[in-house]
Amino acid sequence: MSEPSATPTTPETPATPAAPAASAGARLGVLKTYKLYVGGKFPRSESGRVYEVTDSRGGWLANAPRASRKDARDAVVAARKAFGGWSGATAYNRGQILYRVAEMLEGRREQFVREVADAEGLPGAEAAAQVDAAIDRWVWYAGWTDKIAQVVGGGNPVAGPYFNLSTPEPTGVVAVLAPQRSALLGLVSVLAPVIATGNTAVLVASEHAPLPALSLAEVLATSDLPGGVVNVLSGRTAEIAAPLAAHQDVNAIDLTGADAGLAKELETAAADNLKRVLRPQPVDGPDGHGWTADPGTGRLTAFLETKTVWHPTGALGVSGSSY
Amino acid sequence: MFAYAPAPESRGHVDIAPSYGLFIDGEFTDAADGRVFKTVSPATEEVLSEVAQAGAADVERAVRAARAAFPGWSGLPGAERAKYLFRIARIIQERARELAVLETLDNGKPIRETRDADLPLVAAHFFYYAGWADKLPHAGFGQNPRPLGVAGQVIPWNFPLLMLAWKIAPALATGNTVVLKPAETTPLSALFFAGVCRQAGLPKGVVNILPGYGDAGAALVAHPDVNKVAFTGSTAVGKEIARTVAGTGKKLTLELGGKGANIVFDDAPVDQAVEGIVGGIFFNQGQVCCAGSRLLVQESIADELLDSLKRRLATLRLGDPLDKNTDIGAINSAEQLARITRLAETGEAEGAERWTAPCELPSSGYWFAPTLFTNVSQAHTVARDEIFGPVLSVLTFRTPDEAVAKANNSQYGLSAGIWTEKGSRILAVANKLRAGVVWSNTFNKFDPTSPFGGYKESGFGREGGRHGLEAYLDV
Numbered sequence: 124m125s126e127p128s129a130t131p132t133t134p135e136t137p138a139t140p141a142a143p144a145a146s147a148g149a150r151l152g153v154l155k156t157y158k159l160y161v162g163g164k165f166p167r168s169e170s171g172r173v174y175e176v177t178d179s180r181g182g183w184l185a186n187a188p189r190a191s192r193k194d195a196r197d198a199v200v201a202a203r204k205a206f207g208g209w210s211g212a213t214a215y216n217r218g219q220i221l222y223r224v225a226e227m228l229e230g231r232r233e234q235f236v237r238e239v240a241d242a243e244g245l246p247g248a249e250a251a252a253q254v255d256a257a258i259d260r261w262v263w264y265a266g267w268t269d270k271i272a273q274v275v276g277g278g279n280p281v282a283g284p285y286f287n288l289s290t291p292e293p294t295g296v297v298a299v300l301a302p303q304r305s306a307l308l309g310l311v312s313v314l315a316p317v318i319a320t321g322n323t324a325v326l327v328a329s330e331h332a333p334l335p336a337l338s339l340a341e342v343l344a345t346s347d348l349p350g351g352v353v354n355v356l357s358g359r360t361a362e363i364a365a366p367l368a369a370h371q372d373v374n375a376i377d378l379t380g381a382d383a384g385l386a387k388e389l390e391t392a393a394a395d396n397l398k399r400v401l402r403p404q405p406v407d408g409p410d411g412h413g414w415t416a417d418p419g420t421g422r423l424t425a426f427l428e429t430k431t432v433w434h435p436t437g438a439l440g441v442s443g444s445s446y
Numbered sequence: 447m448f449a450y451a452p453a454p455e456s457r458g459h460v461d462i463a464p465s466y467g468l469f470i471d472g473e474f475t476d477a478a479d480g481r482v483f484k485t486v487s488p489a490t491e492e493v494l495s496e497v498a499q500a501g502a503a504d505v506e507r508a509v510r511a512a513r514a515a516f517p518g519w520s521g522l523p524g525a526e527r528a529k530y531l532f533r534i535a536r537i538i539q540e541r542a543r544e545l546a547v548l549e550t551l552d553n554g555k556p557i558r559e560t561r562d563a564d565l566p567l568v569a570a571h572f573f574y575y576a577g578w579a580d581k582l583p584h585a586g587f588g589q590n591p592r593p594l595g596v597a598g599q600v601i602p603w604n605f606p607l608l609m610l611a612w613k614i615a616p617a618l619a620t621g622n623t624v625v626l627k628p629a630e631t632t633p634l635s636a637l638f639f640a641g642v643c644r645q646a647g648l649p650k651g652v653v654n655i656l657p658g659y660g661d662a663g664a665a666l667v668a669h670p671d672v673n674k675v676a677f678t679g680s681t682a683v684g685k686e687i688a689r690t691v692a693g694t695g696k697k698l699t700l701e702l703g704g705k706g707a708n709i710v711f712d713d714a715p716v717d718q719a720v721e722g723i724v725g726g727i728f729f730n731q732g733q734v735c736c737a738g739s740r741l742l743v744q745e746s747i748a749d750e751l752l753d754s755l756k757r758r759l760a761t762l763r764l765g766d767p768l769d770k771n772t773d774i775g776a777i778n779s780a781e782q783l784a785r786i787t788r789l790a791e792t793g794e795a796e797g798a799e800r801w802t803a804p805c806e807l808p809s810s811g812y813w814f815a816p817t818l819f820t821n822v823s824q825a826h827t828v829a830r831d832e833i834f835g836p837v838l839s840v841l842t843f844r845t846p847d848e849a850v851a852k853a854n855n856s857q858y859g860l861s862a863g864i865w866t867e868k869g870s871r872i873l874a875v876a877n878k879l880r881a882g883v884v885w886s887n888t889f890n891k892f893d894p895t896s897p898f899g900g901y902k903e904s905g906f907g908r909e910g911g912r913h914g915l916e917a918y919l920d921v
Contacts, residue, residue: 274586275586275913277912279893279895279896279897279911280895281891281893281895281896282570282893282895283891283893285888285891285893287893287896289896289897289911289913294901374902383693386693387692387693390688390692390693391689391692391693393688393692394685394686394688394689394692395685396857396902396903397681397684397685397688397700397702397902397903397905397906399906402695421921428882428901429882429897429899429908429913430876430879430881430882430883430884430901431882431883431884431896431897431898432876432883432884432885432886433883433884433885433886433888433891433896434872434886434887434888435886435887435888
């Protein structure tokens with residue numbers, strides 16, 4: 124069942140390069156059926172529902188899957204299953220894979236420029252700048268995977284015959300509500316830090332502009348990223364987010380894509396199993412285009428635990444050792 | 447067999463007044479509605495003092511005082527704030543004996559522990575965070591990390607003064623002002639701390655102490671002019687607090703319950719492991735959130751280890767907490783004793799086998815002898831629920847993988863222990879445990895330089911170390 128479109132499609136105004144106007148002798152373009160990305164596979168929503176996605180002028184772009192509560196739960200199962208392998212991978216390996224995402228995205232740059240331009244109503248040059256920034260962001264986070272532990276962990280000088288080390292560890296399965304406005308750069312900016320540190324993610328795409336997210340899933344699938352590390356759902360943000368916030372096997376939630384009312388509701392639900400909550404940040408406000416700024420480490424550390432391991436150092440005997 | 451002669455610490459080290467007020471804006475004051483409550487010695491049930499009981503109106507007054515003090519305190523150069531904290535640390539050292547006796551009287555824990563563990567750590571926390579106050583630009587949170595404002599802090603009764611130090615020291619070092627609610631069964635050391643603040647010349651309103659019950663804590667947490675909430679206590683209350691602050695933007699840290707797994711492998715040094723197990727669960731009568739309350743012992747050495755453990759438990763001395771030879775003091779309250787008793791009975795009813803150390807319990811006060819359960823499965827209540835008392839559940843395992851799986855099979859994730867001679871096994875197992883603190887071949891060690899806090903439903907945020915600063919900074 125699809126929602127009635129707010130702005131009916133007008134066949135006379137050909138909207139996008141994806142759906143070129145039919146004229147005599149011209150080749151009819153092949154449209155893409157956009158699908159969810161769960162456990163490394165591309166299922167349709169189990170609900171069989173779709174909703175119309177339009178460009179900024181109201182032209183029809185695609186019927187995107189409208190994920191259900193069951194899709195959300197399936198995605199959590201996939202993310203949990205992938206967590207052991209992904210969090211156990213070496214930081215070096217995770218960095219290689221994140222960089223590979225940048226490579227794959229670079230290779231499909233033109234497609235994403237087109238999709239971002241459609242989704243956000245941007246002129247081509249601005250859309251290209253967004254895509255370039257998104258690619259560079261993967262590179263930035265690729266470089267963080269093997270450095271964050273050195274920056275936020277360390278040895279502690281305890282007053283006693285012990286040594287102890289504090290190391291950051293991923294918190295687990297993170298539900299991420301992508302920003303509503305910045306369909307690719309914003310999305311990458313909230314997703315990459317979550318998986319860079321070894322978490323696995325269930326990502327809820329921008330409700331009105333989900334196509335870049337669903338296409339990004341295709342990039343992720345060809346980037347050596349193990350299935351289930353990132354799962355992408357499209358549909359109604361509030362409808363998908365509610366079961367994720369209440370899910371007992373989700374460890375954290377990023378509320379970026381929620382408005383104030385929804386964010387409060389979800390934060391309240393998240394208290395039931397004491398999920399780590401990242402509240403909406405100022406960058407996600409009305410203009411929503413602050414994503415080009417230096418991201419800092421806040422989004423990396425928001426989904427990290429700190430483990431402190433103690434060990435006795437022993438004693439060398441009453442007289443001690445001297446050299 | 448030799449017997450120990452009594453070695454009582456003198457009560458004369460501390461003068462407890464018949465009544466105490468709330469500490470607001472540098473003054474002791476009655477509660478707005480005049481309510482008071484009594485605090486008793488859990489070892490004797492003797493009333494120690496009558497304490498003003500904070501209500502919502504008092505929370506209002508205290509938050510206002512803290513807000514008024516905030517610009518001045520946060521505006522001080524860090525080096526000046528540091529000196530106040532160093533003063534506090536020194537005064538605590540000077541008065542350590544007095545405070546140790548007071549804490550033992552009000553809490554019921556042995557003087558050996560207040561003297562040798564609580565008070566040295568309290569002073570150490572103030573020293574540690576004092577040094578941070580003028581070094582915050584070097585802490586890794588940017589060049590100009592800002593305090594949050596007024597911190598509302600609610601602490602438990604198991605380590606009254608130590609939990610106060612964990613909360614107040616980093617809050618003040620970073621430039622926040624504080625309203626702290628100690629637990630209703632252990633208000634006295636916090637009120638004595640108010641006196642320490644006065645001796646240190648701390649500006650009025652920077653620290654406010656509101657003894658009271660849960661309603662005062664709830665009012666504090668919900669107060670719209672509180673910018674940061676810190677809570678240590680039960681997971682159930684922690685969840686309630688998380689709901690309360692949802693949507694408010696208040697920064698929140700929670701240190702909640704635990705069901706720590708203490709894993710003993712077959713190559714562990716048995717005598718050391720036994721000492722670690724005893725310290726892990728019977729320290730502070732087991733009223734420790736990171737207690738090693740689930741013993742996971744490798745099947746091949748289970749019988750030998752349990753024999754040693756029972757032999758050792760039979761030598762523990764339970765009784766007068768002021769006696770310097772006492773190992774096991776009183777349970778903090780009648781309510782807590784009832785909870786421990788109920789959970790132990792549930793353990794028996796569910797078919798676990800109960801063994802209790804042979805010791806005589808005093809005729810007055812709240813006491814529970816060291817107890818362990820064998821034949822425990824993962825589904826048993828005594829293996830799942832936090833008992834917060836001197837009750838150890840013993841489970842067995844065969845392989846390291848099984849040990850890890852059982853250790854992680856808990857809603858909690860605060861602490862764990864590993865006993866083995868094999869270094870690579872320590873590291874491999876420590877890596878896989880979902881817990882915030884892992885002690886290898888030791889247990890229940892604390893230090894102000896070391897981050898402490900939980901995974902999963904043991905809460906979020908870290909206290910101690912550089913990480914502990916983050917909770918009180920706008921980063």
